[in-house]
Amino acid sequence: xxxxxxxxxxxxxxxxxxxxxxxxxxxxxxxxxxxxxxxxxxxxxxxxxxxxxxxxxxxxxxxxxxxxxxxxxxxxxxxxxxxxxxxxxxxxxxxxxxxxxxxxxxxxxxxxxx
Amino acid sequence: xxxxxxxxxxxxxxxxxxxxxxxxxxxxxxxxxxxxxxxxxxxxxxxxxxxxxxxxxxxxxxxxxxxxxxxxxxxxxxxxxxxxxxxxxxxxxxxxxxxxxxxxxxxxxxx
Numbered sequence: 001x002x003x004x005x006x007x008x009x010x011x012x013x014x015x016x017x018x019x020x021x022x023x024x025x026x027x028x029x030x031x032x033x034x035x036x037x038x039x040x041x042x043x044x045x046x047x048x049x050x051x052x053x054x055x056x057x058x059x060x061x062x063x064x065x066x067x068x069x070x071x072x073x074x075x076x077x078x079x080x081x082x083x084x085x086x087x088x089x090x091x092x093x094x095x096x097x098x099x100x101x102x103x104x105x106x107x108x109x110x111x112x113x114x
Numbered sequence: 115x116x117x118x119x120x121x122x123x124x125x126x127x128x129x130x131x132x133x134x135x136x137x138x139x140x141x142x143x144x145x146x147x148x149x150x151x152x153x154x155x156x157x158x159x160x161x162x163x164x165x166x167x168x169x170x171x172x173x174x175x176x177x178x179x180x181x182x183x184x185x186x187x188x189x190x191x192x193x194x195x196x197x198x199x200x201x202x203x204x205x206x207x208x209x210x211x212x213x214x215x216x217x218x219x220x221x222x223x224x225x
């Protein structure tokens with residue numbers, strides 16, 4: 001069984017600033033994947049970044065990077081140079097290493113302001 | 115065209131009615147999933163299928179059934195809809211453990 005916890009229901013950041021969204025998880029799997037998904041008002045689920053648990057190097061995708069602390073079971077998302085288009089709900093998710101059976105957190109609503 | 119297509123996009127139905135949500139994909143993936151999204155709860159797995167002959171219950175399967183008509187098609191049915199099944203429903207596909215592709219969701223309202 002897996003659980004994912006996002007303790008920040010809402011956050012706000014000014015354009016061009018940096019923001020970090022928090023996520024903690026628990027899993028009994030020896031190998032697993034961690035994800036951050038973005039859901040804009042269009043409600044489409046968009047994969048932002050992924051991390052395989054056995055890879056120690058933190059994943060990076062352009063302005064998005066993660067801080068993966070395996071021992072602490074923490075997986076935070078850092079958004080640099082925030083843009084108005086980053087305004088969305090962000091979900092942290094975990095899946096076992098055998099299938100995309102995702103367990104999601106409750107989400108963090110991010111508002112980017114001028 | 116979208117890789118994962120859900121129909122309908124929005125639906126209002128009455129309590130007690132049977133309703134089917136459909137999902138089709140052009141990715142050629144074997145694995146398909148149905149999730150439900152409720153405000154404040156994130157997405158939860160309802161059912162999943164790893165191939166045409168394989169159907170598995172997820173976290174919240176009570177009140178739902180599924181049919182895998184073909185590799186590309188995976189339908190979710192509510193046999194007798196109730197108001198607390200009002201939610202946003204997502205279909206997803208994958209062929210790898212580290213990536214899933216989502217449809218655009220079906221917003222279902224049961225009145």
